[in-house]
Amino acid sequence: MNFFSVLRKELTEQWRTKRFxxxxxxxxxFGLTSPLLAKFTPELLKSIPDMPAGLAEMIPxxxxxxxxxxxxxxxxxxxxxxxxxxxMGAVAQEKERGTAAMMLAHPVSRLDFLMAKFAAxxxxxxVSLAVAALxxxxxxxxxxxxxxxxxxxxxxxxxxxxxxxxIAVTLLCSTLARTQGAAAGLAFAGLVLVAGVGxxxxxxxxxxxxxxxxxxxxxxxxxxxxxxxxWVSLGMIAAALAAAWLVFRRQEV
Amino acid sequence: MIQIENLHKHYGSIRALDxxxxxxxxxxxxxxxxxxGAGKTTTLRILSGLARGxxxxxxxxxxxxxxxxxxxxxxxxxxxxxxxxxxxxxxxEFLDYLARLHGLSSADRSRQTRELLDLVSLAEAGKRxxxxxxxxxxxxxxxxxxxxxxxxVLLLDEPVSALDPIGRxxxxxxxxxxxxxxxxxxxxxxxxxxERVCSVVGIIARGRMVIQSPREELMERYxxxxxxxxxxxxASASRWADRLRVxxxxxxxxxxxxxxxxxxxxxxxxRREILPSAVAQEVILxxxxxxxPSLEDVFLQLVGKEAAQ
Amino acid sequence: MxxxxxxxxxxxxxxxxxxxxxxxxxxxxxxxxxxxxxxPKWAWLLVIVLVxxxxxxxxxxxxxxxx
Numbered sequence: 001m002n003f004f005s006v007l008r009k010e011l012t013e014q015w016r017t018k019r020f021x022x023x024x025x026x027x028x029x030f031g032l033t034s035p036l037l038a039k040f041t042p043e044l045l046k047s048i049p050d051m052p053a054g055l056a057e058m059i060p061x062x063x064x065x066x067x068x069x070x071x072x073x074x075x076x077x078x079x080x081x082x083x084x085x086x087x088m089g090a091v092a093q094e095k096e097r098g099t100a101a102m103m104l105a106h107p108v109s110r111l112d113f114l115m116a117k118f119a120a121x122x123x124x125x126x127v128s129l130a131v132a133a134l135x136x137x138x139x140x141x142x143x144x145x146x147x148x149x150x151x152x153x154x155x156x157x158x159x160x161x162x163x164x165x166x167i168a169v170t171l172l173c174s175t176l177a178r179t180q181g182a183a184a185g186l187a188f189a190g191l192v193l194v195a196g197v198g199x200x201x202x203x204x205x206x207x208x209x210x211x212x213x214x215x216x217x218x219x220x221x222x223x224x225x226x227x228x229x230x231w232v233s234l235g236m237i238a239a240a241l242a243a244a245w246l247v248f249r250r251q252e253v
Numbered sequence: 254m255i256q257i258e259n260l261h262k263h264y265g266s267i268r269a270l271d272x273x274x275x276x277x278x279x280x281x282x283x284x285x286x287x288x289x290g291a292g293k294t295t296t297l298r299i300l301s302g303l304a305r306g307x308x309x310x311x312x313x314x315x316x317x318x319x320x321x322x323x324x325x326x327x328x329x330x331x332x333x334x335x336x337x338x339x340x341x342x343x344x345x346e347f348l349d350y351l352a353r354l355h356g357l358s359s360a361d362r363s364r365q366t367r368e369l370l371d372l373v374s375l376a377e378a379g380k381r382x383x384x385x386x387x388x389x390x391x392x393x394x395x396x397x398x399x400x401x402x403x404x405x406v407l408l409l410d411e412p413v414s415a416l417d418p419i420g421r422x423x424x425x426x427x428x429x430x431x432x433x434x435x436x437x438x439x440x441x442x443x444x445x446x447x448e449r450v451c452s453v454v455g456i457i458a459r460g461r462m463v464i465q466s467p468r469e470e471l472m473e474r475y476x477x478x479x480x481x482x483x484x485x486x487x488a489s490a491s492r493w494a495d496r497l498r499v500x501x502x503x504x505x506x507x508x509x510x511x512x513x514x515x516x517x518x519x520x521x522x523x524r525r526e527i528l529p530s531a532v533a534q535e536v537i538l539x540x541x542x543x544x545x546p547s548l549e550d551v552f553l554q555l556v557g558k559e560a561a562q
Numbered sequence: 563m564x565x566x567x568x569x570x571x572x573x574x575x576x577x578x579x580x581x582x583x584x585x586x587x588x589x590x591x592x593x594x595x596x597x598x599x600x601x602p603k604w605a606w607l608l609v610i611v612l613v614x615x616x617x618x619x620x621x622x623x624x625x626x627x628x629x
Contacts, residue, residue: 009339016341018588022622025585029615032578040571085623098337102398105301105331106354107323139378139574252304255619 003112003119010120019086024128027075028080031132032053034071035139038062064144065220066103068155071136072216075129075159076209083125083163084191087170091248092183110248111183114171118241121167129160147217147219155215158230162208169194175244175251194236210231254279254406254436255300260309262295262460270306271460277438277453279405281486282428284422284451284468286441286552292460293440293482294334297410300333300438313406327355330404330435334411336395340384344375347383348401355402369397373427389420396427407431409439414448425450444549454548458556468548475554476546477504478520480527485537486509502526505553511539516550582615589618592626600627 015019042059045051091114094100104110133156140147170187177183200205210229217224259540262270277283287293298364299311302322311318314328345366352362370376373393378386383394386490392412399407412428413421429450431437441447447454448468456464464471465535488512497506502519517523523558524543531538589610593599599606606625609617 002354005350009350013339013341018622021585021588022619025581026619029578029581032574032581036571036574036578098333098335099339101303101333102337104303105325105329105333106351107356108354109323135577142574143571175415192601238370252298 002108002113003116006108006112006116010116011190014120014124016244020124020128023082023086023124024131027079027125027128027132028135030074030078031071031135032139032208035067035143036104038066038070039143062144064140064147067136067140067144067214068147068152068219072155073210075132076162076212079159079163080166080191080195083121084170084187087117087121087167088174088183088187089180090117090121090171091174091244092177092180095253096179104253109243114175114241114244114248118168118171121171122164122224125163125167126160129156129163132156144176146172151221152219155219158211158215158218161230161233162211165192165208165236165240166194168237168244172240172244172247175248180205205229206232208236254314255283255438256310256312257296257300258310260296260299261307262292262299262304263307263357268460270309271425273457273460274308275455275465277436279436280433282432282437282439282451284447285438285446285452285457286447286454286548287340287440287442287457288556289442291457293442293457296408297331297408297438297440299328301408302326328404329406329408330399330402332395332399332407332409332412332415336398338386338390338391338394339375340382343380343417344370344383344397348397351398351401357402362488363375363400370401371554372400373397374423383446385528388472389416389423392416392420393423393427394482395555396424403435404456405435407437409436409437411440414441414443421446423527431440444547444552456552456555463555471551472546472548474549476548477516477518477550477554478523479544479546479550480515480517480523481540481544482513482515482531482538483540484513485539487511489536493531496530496534497527500526500530505550507553514544516546516554563625583620585615589621594622596626598627599625601625 004023011020039062042062045059046056091100094103100113103113133152137147137149137152163170169190173190175188177186195209198204198209204210205226206228208229210226211233214224214226214229255275257273257275260270260273261268273292273295273296284463285293285296295304296311298336299306300313300318302318302325302538307320315327316328318325342350348366348369349362352365364373370379373396375390375394375397378390386394392415396409396412399409409428413424425446428437428439432452439451441449452466452468453466454471456463464475468472482504484493487510488511491508494506494508494513497503497513497515502517502522503515504518505516507514507516515527517522517527528541590607591598593603593606593610606621609625610621614619
């Protein structure tokens with residue numbers, strides 16, 4: 001099994017090329033600023049000098065729900081964007097540069113090659129999201145009130161699952177493409193497709209985006225689970241990776 | 254060691270390989286010659302398992318190239334025409350990574366890495382990032398990478414073509430030193446390089462093997478005497494070359510600036526007539542010699558014949 | 563909330579600023595060590611230093627050229 005040797009190389013690469021730093025910094029920054037923004041946006045609005053007295057009264061005082069809401073919103077936009085940006089070159093770059101051909105002439109199976117990429121991205125996003133969650137949880141504690149850590153952890157787990165869906169789909173796009181440019185185009189088409197279909201009224205119930213809502217309600221002590229979306233997400237990851245492998249296996253690099 | 258039978262590779266309507274046959278015996282350094290686009294790279298890619306033939310059979314060390322890719326990768330080493338590396342790695346890390354993939358123990362890895370870096374004279378650059386390496390250094394590192402698991406068969410695609418004269422000489426010496434250690438299949442379109450190191454030569458044109466034979470035999474059989482003359486000016490040289498082309502004893506006439514190179518069939522007649530023809534054309538000669546035939550002449554003759562068919 | 567109250571929360575921003583600075587420094591070090599970038603180097607320098615947070619990231623994602 002050479003999977004772990006390849007994974008080791010992938011992780012080192014992420015570290016040396018500063019990819020890991022980017023993911024960690026972006027997610028951590030959103031973790032910290034989300035509660036801050038939730039707390040201060042209303043205050044800043046109120047401090048606008050010309051604000052009519054009545055209107056200022058109508059701005060509600062921020063609550064812990066705003067903090068979590070802000071956090072989930074940021075992750076659902078920038079987190080996903082980041083997942084696509086960080087994964088789109090993964091396979092295409094190695095094909096374009098010639099390193100894929102170089103490595104595949106050694107005992108690296110194409111399955112190892114793909115899975116190590118997915119695993120390394122999963123590790124980077126999991127670790128970064130953990131840092132972000134810690135920051136968000138701590139700031140929410142300081143600025144609002146403590147969040148129950150169990151459900152909050154569940155929220156982050158669900159968000160990670162959504163990221164993994166986008167990473168897997170983007171890896172498939174990166175495998176299909178011959179060049180990095182084509183990979184970027186396909187990846188954004190994939191993003192628009194998955195996110196777009198997910199925002200449709202009835203179908204959206206079954207799409208990964210639904211997990212954000214579930215997680216948010218969960219973190220605030222509510223219920224409303226969306227198991228179908230959960231299983232569909234897992235299925236999408238498996239399907240995208242399997243498709244990528246089938247494509248890659250037949251591809252001449 | 255390498256056996257190719259009736260190998261075809263089609264890209265759409267283009268036939269990159271069109272029924273190639275080839276046999277490389279164990280222990281030889283095989284020079285795989287052909288003009289650009291003849292199918293050399295395609296053959297090497299199929300042998301290394303990176304591409305699949307459309308039809309036919311290719312086997313290395315008894316293993317089918319399309320089926321046993323994993324087992325194959327343990328027994329062959331490949332150096333692509335432009336070896337690619339991870340720019341953020343150092344050569345030491347890269348070789349260590351490859352050795353790890355081949356399942357070498359930690360002690361073996363560090364010894365093997367050190368020995369290989371010494372072999373290709375990259376020991377001092379061992380801790381520098383590959384990103385800043387020159388073409389020659391990358392080529393040498395590529396060779397080290399292909400040798401990391403002591404393969405039985407080494408496939409080298411144009412290993413020296415992109416190098417400067419010094420780099421080329423170093424690389425050829427390295428390849429020559431592998432004689433006896435493994436079977437080498439080396440493609441090239443530069444004949445002088447092949448002539449220097451290869452014991453067996455195969456010439457490929459348009460996806461087919463034109464001839465395959467030990468170098469010496471090939472030279473004896475096909476190398477015909479060559480006359481080389483340098484005229485005082487290019488215009489008269491060109492005039493004279495046109496004249497020579499219609500002579501029955503001239504097999505091929507090559508003109509490079511003011512240098513005329515004539516391959517002949519009938520040496521006796523050529524010796525008698527070649528100088529008078531220069532005089533008749535009022536060509537002033539700076540130099541005139543009966544040259545030792547080179548592999549290049551054989552190559553031109555054979556590939557030219559193939560093209561004419 | 564009075565200004566003084568807002569000031570009381572300013573320390574909360576310190577970790578955010580630290581992250582931003584770390585990113586900026588990493589981008590600058592990378593830029594200075596790199597021989598070639600996609601587009602002129604001085605332009606990237608301005609982007610990294612002047613555009614908060616997004617600048618270094620945009621540099622990392624599209625500014626770097628494969629060697």
